[in-house]
Amino acid sequence: MNKIILFISVLSFSSISNAAVLFSDNFDDGNTDGWSFYGTNSASWSAATGVLNHHAPSGYTGDRELALIDGINTPDKFTLEADVSVISSIYGNDWGHVGFVWGVTDLIAPYDNLNTSYLRTHQDLVTNWSIVNGNASVEQFMYTPGATNGVTYHMRIEVDYLTKTMVTTLDGYSTVFTGADFDLINPNTGGGIGFISWNDNITFDNVVLTDGNSAIPVPAAVWLFVSGLLCFSGWRKTGVRFQY
Numbered sequence: 001m002n003k004i005i006l007f008i009s010v011l012s013f014s015s016i017s018n019a020a021v022l023f024s025d026n027f028d029d030g031n032t033d034g035w036s037f038y039g040t041n042s043a044s045w046s047a048a049t050g051v052l053n054h055h056a057p058s059g060y061t062g063d064r065e066l067a068l069i070d071g072i073n074t075p076d077k078f079t080l081e082a083d084v085s086v087i088s089s090i091y092g093n094d095w096g097h098v099g100f101v102w103g104v105t106d107l108i109a110p111y112d113n114l115n116t117s118y119l120r121t122h123q124d125l126v127t128n129w130s131i132v133n134g135n136a137s138v139e140q141f142m143y144t145p146g147a148t149n150g151v152t153y154h155m156r157i158e159v160d161y162l163t164k165t166m167v168t169t170l171d172g173y174s175t176v177f178t179g180a181d182f183d184l185i186n187p188n189t190g191g192g193i194g195f196i197s198w199n200d201n202i203t204f205d206n207v208v209l210t211d212g213n214s215a216i217p218v219p220a221a222v223w224l225f226v227s228g229l230l231c232f233s234g235w236r237k238t239g240v241r242f243q244y
Contacts, residue, residue: 020210020211020212021208021209021210022072022075022078022209022210022211023069023072023207023208023209024207024208024209025052025207026050026205026206026207027047027050027051027052027204027205028050029047030047030048030050031047032045032046032047032052034069034070035052035067035068035069035070035194036067036068036070037065037066037067037068038065038066038067038068038107038109038111039063039064039065039066039109039197040056040063040065040109041054041056041057041063041065041199042065044056044057044065044199045065045067050205051203051204051205052067052195052203052204052205052207053087053201053202053203053204054067054195054197054199054200054201054202055087055199055200055201055202056199063109063110063198063199064109064110064111064196064197064198065196065197065198065199066101066104066107066111066192066194066195066196066197067194067195067196067197067204068101068104068107068192068193068194068195069192069193069194069209072192072193072209073190073191073192073193074102074103074104074189074190074191074192074193075211075212075213076160076161076162076189076213077159077160077161077162077211077212077213078102078158078159078193078209078210078211078212079156079157079158079159079208079209079210079212080100080102080156080157080193080207080208080209081154081155081156081157081206081207081208082100082154082155082195082204082205082206082207082208083152083153083154083155083204083205083206084098084099084119084152084153084154084155084202084203084204084205085098085149085150085151085152085153085202085203086098086119086121086149086150086200086201086202087149087150087200087201087202087203088149088150088200088201089149089200089201090200091122093149093150094121094122094148094149095121095122095149095200096119096120096121096122096149096200096201096202097118097119097120097121097196097197097198097200097202098118098119098121098197098200098202098203098204099116099117099118099119099126099155099195099196100116100117100118100155100157100193100194100195100196101114101115101116101192101193101194101195101196102114102115102116102157102159102188102191102192102193102194103115103130103186103187103188103189103190103191103193104188104191104192104193104194105188105190105191105192107192110134111131112131112132112133112134113131113132113133113188113191114130114131114188114191114196115129115130115185115186115187115188116128116129116130116131116196117155117157117168117185118196119147119153119155119170120147121147121148121149124143124144124145124146124147125141125142125143125144125147126141126142126144126155126168126170126175127139127140127141128140128141128142128166128168128177128185129184129185130184130185130186130187130188132187132188137184137185137187138184140177140181140184140185141175142168142170142173142174142175144170144171144173145173147170152203152205153170153171154169154170154171155169155170156168156169157169159186160212161186161189164178164179164182164183164186165177165178165182166178166182166185166186193209
C-alpha cells in the first residue's frame, strides 16, 4: 500500500513540474505553424530537415530578423531554451550570430524596443543587451572557452523580473546578471518572444518556453508528497485495508 501512495505523490510532483510549459517545437513536422516572422528577409525562415533555419540570400547584412512565437507575451518569469547553431556566414567560418529575443513591443524594423541574448561565434561569447526607443544599452557578456560554426549548442535564458535575476547558459557555462546589469538587459516587458537573426545561415531546434509563474511553488509540491504519506499513516491507524 505504501508503494501505491508513494507512486501517486511522485506522479503529482511530476505533473506540477510539467505544467509550466507554454510552448515547444522540434520542427519534425516540417512546418512553421505557431511562428510569425518579421524583417526584410522574413520569407527566408523555413522548417526543413527537422530544424528552423534562416538564411537570407544576401548573407549577413546586420539587419535584425525575428521569429516570434504566436499569441504569447513575454512572461515576467520564464525560461527559453533551444539547440542553436551557426552554419555559415558571409564573413567566413568563424563568424556568426544566433540567439533569443524577448520584450519585443515594436514589430516594425529596426525594432526600437527589444531585449536580446545571442551567441557570437567569432568572439566566443554570449552577449546580452537591449534597445529602448532605438537606443542600445551597454552589453553584458558571458564568455565561453570557444564557439565554432557548424557546432550545435544548447542555449538557455532564465529571466525573473520579480527578483531581477537573469541566468544565461550555453552548454555547461552560465553567468548570472542581477541589479543594474539585469536592468540594462531587460528594460522591455511583455511583447513578443522568440529568436533573432542577422541573416547568417543559422538553425534552431528543440525549443521550450516555460512560465515560472504557472508552476506550483516547491514547498506546495513537497506538501503534496508529505500529505500522501500522512494519508497512508492515517489509513494504517484506522485499520483500513485495500486489496491489491
